[in-house]
Amino acid sequence: MPGAVVLVHGGAGKIPKANNDVDNQARLYGVKSAATAAYEALLAGASAVDAAETAVRCLEDFPVFNAGVGSRLNLAGEVEMDAAIMDGRGLRAGAVGAVKNVKNPVSLARKIMDLTPHVLLVGEGASQFAQESGVQLVPMQELITEKSRRALAQVKSLPFGIDPKAEEEEEEHGTVGAAVMDTAGNLATSISTGGISGKHVGRVGDSPIIGGGIYCDNMVGAAVATGQGESIIRTCLANNIIQLMSTGMAPQQAGDSALETMRQRVSGLAGVIVLDRHGNSGICCNTGHMSWAQLKDNELSWGLSAG
Numbered sequence: 001m002p003g004a005v006v007l008v009h010g011g012a013g014k015i016p017k018a019n020n021d022v023d024n025q026a027r028l029y030g031v032k033s034a035a036t037a038a039y040e041a042l043l044a045g046a047s048a049v050d051a052a053e054t055a056v057r058c059l060e061d062f063p064v065f066n067a068g069v070g071s072r073l074n075l076a077g078e079v080e081m082d083a084a085i086m087d088g089r090g091l092r093a094g095a096v097g098a099v100k101n102v103k104n105p106v107s108l109a110r111k112i113m114d115l116t117p118h119v120l121l122v123g124e125g126a127s128q129f130a131q132e133s134g135v136q137l138v139p140m141q142e143l144i145t146e147k148s149r150r151a152l153a154q155v156k157s158l159p160f161g162i163d164p165k166a167e168e169e170e171e172e173h174g175t176v177g178a179a180v181m182d183t184a185g186n187l188a189t190s191i192s193t194g195g196i197s198g199k200h201v202g203r204v205g206d207s208p209i210i211g212g213g214i215y216c217d218n219m220v221g222a223a224v225a226t227g228q229g230e231s232i233i234r235t236c237l238a239n240n241i242i243q244l245m246s247t248g249m250a251p252q253q254a255g256d257s258a259l260e261t262m263r264q265r266v267s268g269l270a271g272v273i274v275l276d277r278h279g280n281s282g283i284c285c286n287t288g289h290m291s292w293a294q295l296k297d298n299e300l301s302w303g304l305s306a307g
Helices: 020-043 048-060 105-115 123-133 146-157 229-234 237-246 251-266
Strands: 005-013 081-087 092-099 120-122 176-181 187-193 214-217 221-227 270-276 281-285 289-296 299-303
Touching: 005 020, 005 048, 005 270, 005 281, 020 048, 020 176, 020 289, 020 299, 048 081, 048 105, 048 176, 048 187, 081 105, 081 214, 092 105, 092 123, 105 123, 105 187, 120 123, 176 221, 176 270, 187 214, 187 221, 214 237, 221 229, 221 237, 229 237, 229 251, 237 251, 237 270, 251 270, 251 281, 281 289
Parallel strands: 005 221, 092 120
Antiparallel strands: 005 176, 005 289, 081 092, 081 187, 176 187, 214 221, 221 270, 270 281, 289 299
16 A cells, blocks of 8 residues: 655745744745644645645645745736646646636646536636635735735836746746545646736736646656646646656656656756655756655655755
């Protein structure tokens, strides 16, 4: 019987020098807490999908990350979030784009996967479905932090506005995510983000794009990305990694290879966490840092750079 594995990340990008130690410790505490919560759920009998949702819900509730509470603001000063979840058993998936007033978008994505024939709902339609399905809605102000306000003000002060490569520079990084294997050998992935500071209203990044920012297949493995969303979408990063692993490539090698291809083709910068169907892992990034934590065989490991 396979052993349980939980691998989570808190986003890839540059960690600013200001308050570096405080920020680093907060990120590491967050990813370790999320990995522990998901692993304990698996040991109690939860499925991979349940644990993947648990991990990202935990990260969405930590204001230090750019997801859920603490999400970045669009040009209108609003929170619009993206999230997705995928079940490797039957390639089922659910996703939301540009959704407002939802405390835990990953749980809304789970509802879409479980209760509808659809994969992706966006904007007002996603918010309407949240109300219909009993997902917790909150006033937008509860999701906004002072750090997010400062980040938006900084973007608005730039002469040309938003930098198309902003996600790699973001202090809060871009995305949080999890890849999980349960004790039955099933795989699941989850992902959530507030996107880029100062993004156009309605912009949707890679996180809810199945095969872009997220993918998993019990027959091969799982991959969850973070970084420059448009570059990730253009190169179908998560799917590319799965395809490389299907040829027998190890998770670390597959992740590094796909990131290098993305860098060469579209000058893209990102990070990715990867599991294969045997529970072997890869922790890859071509950015300055990526916070991550892994629990496997009751052993917790963590870091701020690639594995």
